[in-house]
Amino acid sequence: MSLLDVRNVTHTYDTGTGRPVLHNVDLSTQEGEIVALVGESGCGKTTLGRLIAGLHEPSSGSISFEGSDIAGLKGKRRKDWRRRVQMVHQDPYGSLNPGLTIGSTLAPGMLRHKLANRRTVQAEMIKLLQQVGLDATPVFLQRYPHQLSGGQRQRVSIARAISLQPKLIVADEVTSMLDVSMRVAILDLLLSFQRDRGIGFVFISHDFGVVRYFAQGGRIAVMFYGHIVEEGPVEELIKTPSHPYTHMLLQAIPVPDPVLVRKRDAEGGGSERLTGDPSTKGCVFSNRCPLVRDVCRKEAPPLIDIGSGHRTACFFSDEIPPLKHLTADEASPQPTRS
Amino acid sequence: MNSVNSVTTDDRTLLEIDDLTVAFGDGAGSVRAVENVALSVAAGEIYALVGESGCGKSTLAYSMLQIVPPPGRVIGGNVRFRGRDLVTMSKRELNALRGAELAMVFQGAMNAFNPVVTIGTQVDHILQAHPEVFPDPKEGRQHFEHLLELVQLPPKRIWKSFESQLSGGMKQRVAIAVALLLRPSVVILDEPTTALDVLNQRLVIDILKDLHRDLGVTIVFVTHDLAVVAEVATRVAVMYAGRLVETGTVEEIFKAERRHPYVEALINAIPSVLDAGLTVQPIGGAVPNLADLPAGCRFAPRCRLAEDLCRHTEPPLLGDGGGHLVACHVVNRDVVPMEVSKA
Ligand SMILES: Nc1ncnc2c1ncn2[C@@H]1O[C@H](COP(=O)(O)OP(=O)(O)OP(=O)(O)O)[C@@H](O)[C@H]1O
Ligand SMILES: Nc1ncnc2c1ncn2[C@@H]1O[C@H](COP(=O)(O)OP(=O)(O)O)[C@@H](O)[C@H]1O
Ligand code: SF4
Ligand code: SF4
Ligand SMILES: [Mg+2]
Ligand SMILES: [Mg+2]
Numbered sequence: 190m191s192l193l194d195v196r197n198v199t200h201t202y203d204t205g206t207g208r209p210v211l212h213n214v215d216l217s218t219q220e221g222e223i224v225a226l227v228g229e230s231g232c233g234k235t236t237l238g239r240l241i242a243g244l245h246e247p248s249s250g251s252i253s254f255e256g257s258d259i260a261g262l263k264g265k266r267r268k269d270w271r272r273r274v275q276m277v278h279q280d281p282y283g284s285l286n287p288g289l290t291i292g293s294t295l296a297p298g299m300l301r302h303k304l305a306n307r308r309t310v311q312a313e314m315i316k317l318l319q320q321v322g323l324d325a326t327p328v329f330l331q332r333y334p335h336q337l338s339g340g341q342r343q344r345v346s347i348a349r350a351i352s353l354q355p356k357l358i359v360a361d362e363v364t365s366m367l368d369v370s371m372r373v374a375i376l377d378l379l380l381s382f383q384r385d386r387g388i389g390f391v392f393i394s395h396d397f398g399v400v401r402y403f404a405q406g407g408r409i410a411v412m413f414y415g416h417i418v419e420e421g422p423v424e425e426l427i428k429t430p431s432h433p434y435t436h437m438l439l440q441a442i443p444v445p446d447p448v449l450v451r452k453r454d455a456e457g458g459g460s461e462r463l464t465g466d467p468s469t470k471g472c473v474f475s476n477r478c479p480l481v482r483d484v485c486r487k488e489a490p491p492l493i494d495i496g497s498g499h500r501t502a503c504f505f506s507d508e509i510p511p512l513k514h515l516t517a518d519e520a521s522p523q524p525t526r527s
Numbered sequence: 528m529n530s531v532n533s534v535t536t537d538d539r540t541l542l543e544i545d546d547l548t549v550a551f552g553d554g555a556g557s558v559r560a561v562e563n564v565a566l567s568v569a570a571g572e573i574y575a576l577v578g579e580s581g582c583g584k585s586t587l588a589y590s591m592l593q594i595v596p597p598p599g600r601v602i603g604g605n606v607r608f609r610g611r612d613l614v615t616m617s618k619r620e621l622n623a624l625r626g627a628e629l630a631m632v633f634q635g636a637m638n639a640f641n642p643v644v645t646i647g648t649q650v651d652h653i654l655q656a657h658p659e660v661f662p663d664p665k666e667g668r669q670h671f672e673h674l675l676e677l678v679q680l681p682p683k684r685i686w687k688s689f690e691s692q693l694s695g696g697m698k699q700r701v702a703i704a705v706a707l708l709l710r711p712s713v714v715i716l717d718e719p720t721t722a723l724d725v726l727n728q729r730l731v732i733d734i735l736k737d738l739h740r741d742l743g744v745t746i747v748f749v750t751h752d753l754a755v756v757a758e759v760a761t762r763v764a765v766m767y768a769g770r771l772v773e774t775g776t777v778e779e780i781f782k783a784e785r786r787h788p789y790v791e792a793l794i795n796a797i798p799s800v801l802d803a804g805l806t807v808q809p810i811g812g813a814v815p816n817l818a819d820l821p822a823g824c825r826f827a828p829r830c831r832l833a834e835d836l837c838r839h840t841e842p843p844l845l846g847d848g849g850g851h852l853v854a855c856h857v858v859n860r861d862v863v864p865m866e867v868s869k870a
Contacts, residue, residue, distance in 0.1 A: 369797055398800045444801070
């Protein structure tokens, strides 16, 4: 049984433009699995994450958790599901209440779900601080968010999520507001919870470097304006992208090596049509696609399996060129992650 | 002894910073966000200021326009633009330089626009305030339209837009176009790609290169992301806890042979799509509190090469004959100290 099943979900915000921000989205995750959602700003990643975490209800379609449609959950089972799916947000500044101390941020959830009582809650919170690599002292619990750095705030948000012993965490751009130098430490922290407690992740990011590091062994779903256009195993999708949009995203990544930068620029394939609205007719990507043909403007390509669970929605997926600058050094043996 | 960084005042030098120290606050509570920094930016360069949050990059960038926010102030050194010292310059002279010669794009392009007036009206206001640049405002408007095309935005639509109608990526690009309106020789950008998605980052990277090529504008930009540095910069200065720790061409900075341990740590910390991130190493610890700096090398508590010497003596910034300077005892062990910066 899947841990999470998103089935044919379409969502339109009441206050929005009236156009759906998610179109017929299908996505499943297994227990302890990492699924990354990738796509440009505004493509609907956070919206999907919020639906999965139960913060909004989808306009149509269904979301099931451990086999039960969440729309039908009542009473204790509803409360249980609420606890077992947690969300960690992008903005470590905005997601903590500035008027609450760290202690008052962490305690209520554990008390509400009876994971601690008045006598034990302080000790439990100190344990949590230690688990997320913060200063595990009563003094720290008395501090306010504004007294912490961005990285420390993000650790507090993570502590709040894991304090409820979830099965699934929706992690929405958790490192994008942090300095590059702090990102890996936060990712490692989250990975330790996946490894040690079997927590599954829906990991939202527009940064393929971060995704490749975090979601090894997992899957990536690439979204374009509310449509999943490609989905597959992490390594395969990065090495052999099978949708022109995935190729465009990978090609855009800044490369931390001036020699490779020059190599890539010499290969050409510049940055035309990095922006542009989705097409309402035919293939949603056709306005921007370098491979577009007549058929793409008439018919929408279905999301089909091209082998080993790799799906793509493109009529010409076998014509996507390889990303030479990204794959040139793959021959060298790679050390394993500790 | 000569300061290597201040001797190169050839015709191409536009901005020259010499032994600059900027402090926030007075007396016991004061911290030096920038300390004894020397660097020079030549015409036609794309100069990157790099380091983690809190290392003094923005403060250094602001001091290039003398807009360090109070209680910050320059307590030593000079900032020269085409040979004229901005630190001692009158307010009137400074105002004439800002915008028209030296322009700034602030981090996140936030607060850059008035939310209740269209972009077009705001551009008209700038043109009216500087009749010396465009005596005919129509010409100024045309120039702005051209700039919007260069930053890949539709001129007609943007002219009528309010800030709230633009996405983050669009706002950043409009802010770049506005900064270039009065044809400055230097534009300074604080974290121009931070918080943008990967396509908007790529767009800004390409646009900076285009502007540099097509308009010949000299660019100084601040970033914490060495991947963006590798993409755009020609020359780089790396800051750590207020100090310059390495400067050189972009090739020199990335070359492994002679590299400051901090720069190496920053490069290794990037989760890169190139190698499955398997070799990524987080930098342990954090930038020290400027009010409570460690003795000796400021990077020593986080440095894998630190030795006893590092913990009591601050390393000088040394060259190897060229313009590539590194402040590290271990890296400079074999360098004959013929050129020493004013440390
Ligand atoms: N509460 C809301 N009301 C109306 N429209 C919304 C709301 N939240 C998001 N939207 C719209 O839905 C679309 C998808 O937004 P969403 O935040 O899910 O994107 P995202 O992929 O997470 O983007 P980013 O990378 O910028 O976080 C956008 O067009 C956005 O403007
Ligand atoms: N307005 C201010 N008042 C007091 N301290 C400041 C102010 N602005 C910056 N600082 C301090 O100066 C140091 C450098 O900051 P900044 O130049 O913003 O660094 P960066 O841009 O590298 O993140 C930090 O220790 C910061 O706390
Ligand atoms: S179906 Fe056509 S337009 Fe759509 S992504 Fe494939 S080639 Fe491009
Ligand atoms: S001087 Fe010492 S502590 Fe400082 S960077 Fe060099 S080796 Fe490391
Ligand atoms: Mg989002
Ligand atoms: Mg800054």
